[in-house]
Amino acid sequence: MERHYILGISAYYHDSAAAVICDGVVIAAAHEERFTRKKHDAGFPAHAVRYVLEEAGVQLHELKAIAFYDKPFLKFERLLETYHAFAPAGLVSFLTSMPVWIKEKLFMRSMLHEGFAPLLAPGQTLPELYFPEHHLSHAASAFYPSPFDDAAILTIDGVGEWATTSLCKGEGAQISVLREIHFPHSLGLLYSAFTAYCGFKVNSGEYKLMGLAPYGDPESERARDFERKIRENLVDIREDGSYVLNMRYFRYATGLRMYDAARWQALFGVPPRTAESEDLGQEYMDMAFAIQNVTEDIVLRLARTARALTGCANVCLAGGVALNCVANGKLLREHVFDDVWIQPASGDAGGALGAALAVWHISLGNPRRADPARDAMHGSYLGPAFDGGQIARACRRFHAVAHVADNLDALCETVSDLLAQGKVVGWFQGRMEYGPRALGNRSILGDPRNPEMQKRLNLKIKYREGFRPFAPSVLEEYAGKYFDLHNAVSPYMLLVTDVAQSLRKPLPPDYHSLPLWDRLYWQRSSLPAITHVDMSARVQTVSRETNPRYWQLIETFRRRTGCPVLINTSFNVRGEPVVCTPEDAYLCFMRTEMDVLVLGDAILYKEEQTPLADDADWRKQYTLD
């Protein structure tokens, strides 16, 4: 029987990626940044395309179709109408953006042809190109791989073409759009404006703002005042979750900045924090707390509206705002829906997969059958894998000293012993993850019981801000005992939930008024390294079926220590994309104070390795995010 392959790509904005499906089944997907080592690489995803086609065993000209994740003309229409509406304001931004549109982006079809040309032999032609809308791509990435026959779909991001928020219903193979909120009114851009105001980078620092929010003092007058001012001046939130931004306070529609600094400063009485090197004062933590509350409120209202409009018991989420795990956790706790499924690649990279699925089911009219027992993402382990031979070659290239374990049991015994001794372990196994989270195949692991671990990981291994929390991986079987997950699973680390009451330790009465570092290093629970200052944790539940090797490692650690939880952070340093190859992993291992590296079955100890020669200025390779 003939098989039909569809390639989906996202490119030219941020987080380029490629994905391939075969008869609607997800085969492979990967971010371009992992291959080029350029964080958020926005270029044509040539490496990712080559990889996914190779993984699928198909050539470009044999594909049924190629799907690009948005509609360039519709985006251009939005740009023109926006500049027209705001004119003469925005002239500088207009003159900045037009050349790239007129020279390149308007001719997207030609650009794609040029990008694909090296993959075509003479006489071969490019398959038909499709351009599903940006939010449809997100919605498709959320609904089609989900385990639901029908579901409400909520997609929220910065902006696609016009839509910034979409409420859809997925039923069988169809997705119908029920409500949309259009640019310039955007929850994603509102959150990004606060990200920028607090001194973090737009499009990458939103995680940091979310991680900073729990440091806000919920009992302080200032935090409450910030929230009131946001609601009264910046965003008008309606009962159904729709919202209107007061554009007098924002500059992103016409300018090269997110916000009007003078108006914000007059409103909040706090100047913008212009660089991450500046001290992080309590006022910015309160601001992060306030905007996080507003964001959660909007998401919850939208979810209630989605439930009422669709009548569906379940919801699927995608779009950049769906990576706000705190809001996702609240959605779960409020029981607006019976179940919540979140696309692990919820950002624009996930649009590549969504575009391919949208073409398969909507444009080509193919049916869909959901499996209620499991989603169709294969644990999001959709990237390249490297076998023992490739790992051995990488070790030889670096003259690395490696000890190959006899079998998985022996490997897990050794590694869990090392973890229990307080060692930090780089864990490189199987296929790379699709989406921003490392889920146990490209991870740095540590013992969550160790009170020094958070500081050590942040400052000596990840080289990132000390306030940032770490996430736990917990065996699925023990998740309910350690975290208040309400019987849900969180395989993609996209839900923030509370650490179980039984693990918590008492807090001092003046806890919220303690300085940041005192609060951070207060022993809040028996798993201090993964318990955030507000007693929450961004949990990954690990299933034996989806990732047997990682499951076995944690199970061995549990038998050794009684603790079925590990710290799991992505295998990279700040500003670096998550490692892809054994070579990337070895370099990252040698450049940090990581103690042990595990590449497949091979164990490498730092003290046995020869330091890298001429590598003193490796940090210049990566721009801090």
Place this chain on the structure above:
Amino acid sequence: MNFLSDVWGFLKVRKKFWLLPLLVALLTLGALVVFSGGSAVAPFIYTLF
């Protein structure tokens, strides 16, 4: 030609024919800005404004 038919299709579907003169003007002006590089067409741009 593909590009022109795509543009026409887009205007028809979106029923936004009022964008056509704007598009033509922008593309003409844009082509001048992008491809001018040197000074040959610069005076022409200045005379437009």
